[in-house]
Amino acid sequence: MTKAYNNHDRLLVAVDCIIFGFDGTEIKALLVKRSLEPEKGKWSLMGGFVSAKESVHDAATRVLENLTGLDNVYMEQLHCFGDVKRDAAGRVISVAYFALIKLDDYKEALLQKHQASWHSLHKIPAVVFDHKKMIALSLERLQQKAIAYPIGFELLPTKFTMQQLQALYEAVYNNSFDKRNFTKKILSLNILNRLTEKEKTTSRKGSFLYTFDKKKYNLLKKQGIKLL
Amino acid sequence: MTKAYNNHDRLLVAVDCIIFGFDGTEIKALLVKRSLEPEKGKWSLMGGFVSAKESVHDAATRVLENLTGLDNVYMEQLHCFGDVKRDAAGRVISVAYFALIKLDDYKEALLQKHQASWHSLHKIPAVVFDHKKMIALSLERLQQKAIAYPIGFELLPTKFTMQQLQALYEAVYNNSFDKRNFTKKILSLNILNRLTEKEKTTSRKGSFLYTFDKKKYNLLKKQGIKLL
DNA sequence: TAGAATAAGTGTAATTTTTACGTTTATTTA
DNA sequence: TAAATAAACGTAAAAATTACACTTATTCTA
Helix, strand or coil, rough: CCCHHHCCEEEEEEEEEEEEECCCCEEEEEEEECCCCCCCCCCCCCCECCCCCCCHHHHHHHHHHHHHHCCCCEEEEEEECCCCCCCCCCCEEEEEEEEEEHHHHHHHHHHHCCHHHHHHHCCCCCCCCCCHHHHHHHHHHHHHHHHCCCCCCHCCCCCHHHHHHHHHHHHCCCCCCCCHHHHHHHHHCCEEEEEEEECCCCCCCCCCEECHHHHHHHHCCCCCCCCC | CCCHCCCCCCEEEEEEEEEECCCCCEEEEEEECCCCCCCCCCCEEEEECCCCCCCHHHHHHHHHHHHHCCCCCEEEEEEEECCCCCCCCCCCEEEEEEECCCCCHHHHHHHCCCCCEEEHHCCCCCCCCCCCHHHHHHHHHHHHHHHCCCCCCCCCCCCEEEEHHHHHHHHHHCCCHHHHHHHHHHHHCCCEEEEEECCCCCCCEEEEEEEHHHHHHHHHHHHCCCCC
């Protein structure tokens, strides 16, 4: 380390992950019971400290994988929260990340281990520090993200019905759309593949299953896509 | 500080400011000659370290005011850059901010003092560390921002002509628009006030001056505005 | 002082996108 | 085989976007 930097303060740097999942009806966020003082036992985002030898991004990935058992998860940085008094126990700045996972992938065992559980965005309990702000901001980001990025890639099973996809967008925007117009618009983007296979549990007729076509999407993205 | 946090590493935390201005034709970024080792004398964003007693946001405001002599500047957080080796001299994470200022407000004296100068976004010289990435990302953010926020508030003089406003948007998007359609769209938003006054230096006929109406804009924003 | 030169200001038709809205179809079960 | 269920599908009206060129106000100069 160069001498020039010696005079400056060093701060604790944490990461916190807002993890979203979709249960078919609602967008949910994964919260854990905080495992250390202060505020031990209260609801909290999953977080951890950044060590000197890892990048901030790697720290977030580590925390996420540790909690969910998943790697290759969609994750992006949300915002750095840097208020002096944001952590009751001392000066800690936190870089918040938000992640999208397929709710079913989440391992029940880990859920137990970390005393984690899914909470509807409309019924978030009291959470520690500034985590409420983090969650609020991440929802805004999710809504904004969903305009240009097919979040269904991450939040739905590989094969899904048009109804499921629509329910997802309705949950994200807390709004309802016309079925015909929704289908029309999504299909016009030409990023879905309709399978011959049908999902038969929800109706007698059965509904077609679709998959996202990542190649088509990437092609489209270059031109500046707008999903909704 | 609680004991629970004692084991964790503390890191140097910096802020870097990407400062945009508009000269009537081009979007420019303000760069300074770096004043400390390593890489002293090379082009750099204006930055500084976050002290233990100030918020990250306050640090960015301080750095910005110190360089430009301006307060009440539009500024928002861009991204936290946290790679282990991003700073050649040691582990420093940097929170980048981007700011929009009226180029003319910028004090010549400070420009001298910090060896600062404006650089066209298309001709950014070699800059230290990961500042090139920061600048690139901030341009993306500016473009995205300009869709929903009237950046002219910040980048143009209080009174401006339709031509100046169009030139600004053309510079941001590196694109050209039809004059009639541009005017039509902007006026339809109803956030401009046309003055009786005219700007006569650029033409014999003279062009009307406009001002932004912040009240009308705030009203519109609640409904979810789209500027372009 | 009339006309030439300059840049500003303005309108309309064609196309595309978005919205609103109800009926038909495939399948199962009684 | 009829009834019930949810899926699939199309069209007309409205709104937004695009493409496109002439008129106007003013000044300068001949």
